[in-house]
Amino acid sequence: MSPSVRLQEMIRVIRGARTQGEERGVIQRECAAIRAQFRQADNGTRSHNLAKLLYVHMLGYPAHFGQMECVRLIASPRYNEKRVGYLGAMMLLDEKQDASLLITNSIKNDLSHSSQYVQSLALCTLACMGSAEMCRDLAPEIDRLLRASNSYIKKKAALCAVHMVRKVPELGELFTPAARSLLSEKNHGVLHGAVVLITELCERNPDTLEQFRKAVPELVLMMKGLVMSGYSPEHNVAGISDPFLQVRILRLLRILGRNNDTASDAMNDLLAQVATNTDSSKTAGSAVLYETVLTVMDIKSESGLRVLAVNILGRFLLNNDRNIRYISMTSLQKIVQTDHNAVQRHRGTIVDCLKDQDASVKRRALELSLALVSAVNIRSLMKELLLFLSSCPPELRAHTTSGIFNAAERYAPSQRWHIDTILHVLTTAGGDVRDETVPNLIQLITTATELHCYTVHKLYRALITDISVQSLVQVACWCIGEYGDLLLRGECEETEPVQVTEDDVLDALETVLQSHMSSPATRGFALTATMKLSTRITHNVDRIRSIVSIYGSCIDVELQQRAVEYNALFKKYDHMRAAVLERMPVIDKSSPGHTNGESAGGTIKELEPAKLTQEIVLPQEPSNQVCDLLDLLGDSGEPFQPSPSLSSTAPGPASSTAGGDLLDLLGGLDVTPAPPSVTVYEKNGVTLKLQTDRQTDTGMTVTLTATNSTDGDITGLTLQAAVPKSVQLQMKAPSGDVIPAHGLGQVTQTVLLNNPNKVSLKIRVRVCYTSQSSVCQDTVQIDSFPSTAW
Amino acid sequence: MMHFLLLLSRQGKLRLQKWFTPVTEREKKKVIREMTLMVLACPPRSCNFLLWRDLKIVYKRYASLYFCCGLGDQDNELLTLEVLQRYVELLDQYFGNVCELDIIFNFEKAYFILDEFLVGGEILETSKTVVGIAMEEAETLQETMEEYMSKPTY
Numbered sequence: 001m002s003p004s005v006r007l008q009e010m011i012r013v014i015r016g017a018r019t020q021g022e023e024r025g026v027i028q029r030e031c032a033a034i035r036a037q038f039r040q041a042d043n044g045t046r047s048h049n050l051a052k053l054l055y056v057h058m059l060g061y062p063a064h065f066g067q068m069e070c071v072r073l074i075a076s077p078r079y080n081e082k083r084v085g086y087l088g089a090m091m092l093l094d095e096k097q098d099a100s101l102l103i104t105n106s107i108k109n110d111l112s113h114s115s116q117y118v119q120s121l122a123l124c125t126l127a128c129m130g131s132a133e134m135c136r137d138l139a140p141e142i143d144r145l146l147r148a149s150n151s152y153i154k155k156k157a158a159l160c161a162v163h164m165v166r167k168v169p170e171l172g173e174l175f176t177p178a179a180r181s182l183l184s185e186k187n188h189g190v191l192h193g194a195v196v197l198i199t200e201l202c203e204r205n206p207d208t209l210e211q212f213r214k215a216v217p218e219l220v221l222m223m224k225g226l227v228m229s230g231y232s233p234e235h236n237v238a239g240i241s242d243p244f245l246q247v248r249i250l251r252l253l254r255i256l257g258r259n260n261d262t263a264s265d266a267m268n269d270l271l272a273q274v275a276t277n278t279d280s281s282k283t284a285g286s287a288v289l290y291e292t293v294l295t296v297m298d299i300k301s302e303s304g305l306r307v308l309a310v311n312i313l314g315r316f317l318l319n320n321d322r323n324i325r326y327i328s329m330t331s332l333q334k335i336v337q338t339d340h341n342a343v344q345r346h347r348g349t350i351v352d353c354l355k356d357q358d359a360s361v362k363r364r365a366l367e368l369s370l371a372l373v374s375a376v377n378i379r380s381l382m383k384e385l386l387l388f389l390s391s392c393p394p395e396l397r398a399h400t401t402s403g404i405f406n407a408a409e410r411y412a413p414s415q416r417w418h419i420d421t422i423l424h425v426l427t428t429a430g431g432d433v434r435d436e437t438v439p440n441l442i443q444l445i446t447t448a449t450e451l452h453c454y455t456v457h458k459l460y461r462a463l464i465t466d467i468s469v470q471s472l473v474q475v476a477c478w479c480i481g482e483y484g485d486l487l488l489r490g491e492c493e494e495t496e497p498v499q500v501t502e503d504d505v506l507d508a509l510e511t512v513l514q515s516h517m518s519s520p521a522t523r524g525f526a527l528t529a530t531m532k533l534s535t536r537i538t539h540n541v542d543r544i545r546s547i548v549s550i551y552g553s554c555i556d557v558e559l560q561q562r563a564v565e566y567n568a569l570f571k572k573y574d575h576m577r578a579a580v581l582e583r584m585p586v587i588d589k590s591s592p593g594h595t596n597g598e599s600a601g602g603t604i605k606e607l608e609p610a611k612l613t614q615e616i617v618l619p620q621e622p623s624n625q626v627c628d629l630l631d632l633l634g635d636s637g638e639p640f641q642p643s644p645s646l647s648s649t650a651p652g653p654a655s656s657t658a659g660g661d662l663l664d665l666l667g668g669l670d671v672t673p674a675p676p677s678v679t680v681y682e683k684n685g686v687t688l689k690l691q692t693d694r695q696t697d698t699g700m701t702v703t704l705t706a707t708n709s710t711d712g713d714i715t716g717l718t719l720q721a722a723v724p725k726s727v728q729l730q731m732k733a734p735s736g737d738v739i740p741a742h743g744l745g746q747v748t749q750t751v752l753l754n755n756p757n758k759v760s761l762k763i764r765v766r767v768c769y770t771s772q773s774s775v776c777q778d779t780v781q782i783d784s785f786p787s788t789a790w
Numbered sequence: 791m792m793h794f795l796l797l798l799s800r801q802g803k804l805r806l807q808k809w810f811t812p813v814t815e816r817e818k819k820k821v822i823r824e825m826t827l828m829v830l831a832c833p834p835r836s837c838n839f840l841l842w843r844d845l846k847i848v849y850k851r852y853a854s855l856y857f858c859c860g861l862g863d864q865d866n867e868l869l870t871l872e873v874l875q876r877y878v879e880l881l882d883q884y885f886g887n888v889c890e891l892d893i894i895f896n897f898e899k900a901y902f903i904l905d906e907f908l909v910g911g912e913i914l915e916t917s918k919t920v921v922g923i924a925m926e927e928a929e930t931l932q933e934t935m936e937e938y939m940s941k942p943t944y
Contacts, residue, residue: 008895011895012895015894051898054897054898055897058804058805058806058807058897059804060804060819079931079932080932083902083928084898087898087901087902091807094809095812115931117927117928117931123909124905127910128810128909128910129812155915156909159909159910159914160909160910162912163910166791188915188917189914189915189916189920192913192915192916193914234919235916235917237872237876242916243869244872244873244913244916247866251864251866283868283871283872283875284872287868287869287872290868291866291869322836322838323837323838323839323867323868323871326837326839327839327867327868357833357836358836358837359836359837360836360837360839360840360841361837363841
């Protein structure tokens, strides 16, 4: 009878237990027996007892008392005991346990054992759970084994070295020479281990990376050999020869070719060959192609190769296999910033993937769709995104809503569309939107002055349908309070007007106030709205008075306070009521406390770059848009911008036509001769002069003139200006960005200032230019202006 | 590199666990629980790739067992599907028409086979035949020892 039947007996008994309690009982008995056996002297059954314990451990029961037994078994001269001992060490001991140090010596001895199978046990265990000290101790041993042993041991030593380098990066230097020589091996296992080791070394040490760049031709040859070789039964997987090794070589080539032209050139042909010849009908081939695409996109490949790679991704996108589509979208996400147009071509397929049943695919499609939004496709893409929102899985809703809001803010073709979109989102998924949505929407509504009537009608309709979505109800209440008179007038151009009486409107608000679904904040909104209506309606002011006085004794402190104050407004300060409750002015988007998603809104200090909120390129008001765009063009000489909104196609065509118009204007506005000019900046031969001209009571034109007294032209001149918060600034297009040498020409830029609050005017100007191939950037603050200023 | 490899039964029982990074017992239990919930909840024919914490999870179902592994962000997911396929083939090669019961009753053999195929979270040997030979020779060595042990000493 083979002794291991006892282990299988025990497993059978445990599996036969009908309840959890019965199982626990069996296991407790067995563990007691095992503990007893451990305490006894060697009786030839130790390995089986440990194996039993390991099974029990896998079921989730504590097995720490077996740790010392592992140590003892590893030290045993018998192979079967060592085998189970090492297995136990890998399962029960990790570097955090003290007992793990005790096996260091055994491992050391076993690394020099005469049997390669014992050596391999030690290597495997060391690579699995070796602590940093163990690695330092045993590194020389591993280095020896890397050089002089058979391929069975070499490959294990290589992966052991990989583990050591991960744990103790300084050991990388020790292994580098051996790793280099391993590349000339023929055995695939050793080669694979060598490539993994070299990858690890290169990732951690830039000098080693330089060194191994010289190995690129060798790697290319190796890879070519694999791709072109005929059928090899030992390594063949679905027609691909050793895809595991191919993928690792491609990954190493990626690291070596990154940011290096020579290395990238050396691998161009190979990558093209792999990309065209690899059969992707099975997963193995697709895996190789995938890695190839990743490598092509990451190194400095020529454009033809990049196109080939994107086409492969496009093909993957149409594949029936969900995994392949997922992979394709993950890769496209990585390149959507750099190869935006190429990815745009596949927008249709990506949008179709939004309708896929699978959650992973949906998520990828959502990310990619949001990245592909541009001014050109905003309308159609938003339709798809809203459709997606209505059926998307709950874990993606918050992300979807915030993505939709960002896209709408950046590319809304009209204010009405913007408002409609936000309302649609609130109706569909109002519970998953961010808190800032309500104030943002309110701010948007106030700026869309001609749409107030339309908006309040729409919101009223939404309110009487459903009051469960808090964000929507809050905005609706606010609008009704503010624009209730437009609602009651019963006429609207943009949409079918509702015919409501004052009572109907007050009923709606009261429903919100009384409903248990309304949150305290919402009720606050409703109460304030009711109060505001007292100045906008004519007949039912008494009803409002009574509502307000009832809430004067509300349990909610916030509501109570509001009601009491409104009551006071009715009683003692009735003469002020109309003034207090009149229409609010347009809310300025850049005012403090107005958080705006991820724009720079959060930390606006007093000097803020002029209307240069990088997210917002609202093109609805044409004149503002043109000036804002020119701000962007004027302020940023370089076409490359980190945020995609500025690099995409939309601002370009608009601004080029607008630029012409404004340059005509500049012809008139150019250097005004009369006012004095002050030199504000003089450095490196560049002189910047400032002239002011008072146009109106609060408005002023400032002209900046730049001249160059050096021998070489100054290029790339850009001027940026910042003013105190209450001052409005508008920068016109500069006359150029090159200042000819020797003072032969000049560049002028006009800045329009409006200082309604008549604060003391300061202006900070940042000047950037390139002079004799070096880029200079300086900031100068002007605190006092020539006499024509205030 | 692979961070862990788990074999889960359809009822959520753990049949094999291999951890390639140091993880406390408590954390291991947590990961196993979360993997079980995530992977067993996936409908059939869904995408085999999931995202969890900062790892990519690749899982594949073979008969009544779910093979589930956690990858680092540089790893190739499609290749990992091939790795799982290869491991199943190796088990099949060793046990002959492998089924879940084989892995339950001979779990230590499953570990030994795994150790000839994956080490430190990376692939050790890409050839099926080499792994097979290594297992056979190790078995022979073990049996020789056991025979020697069971012989009476004089």
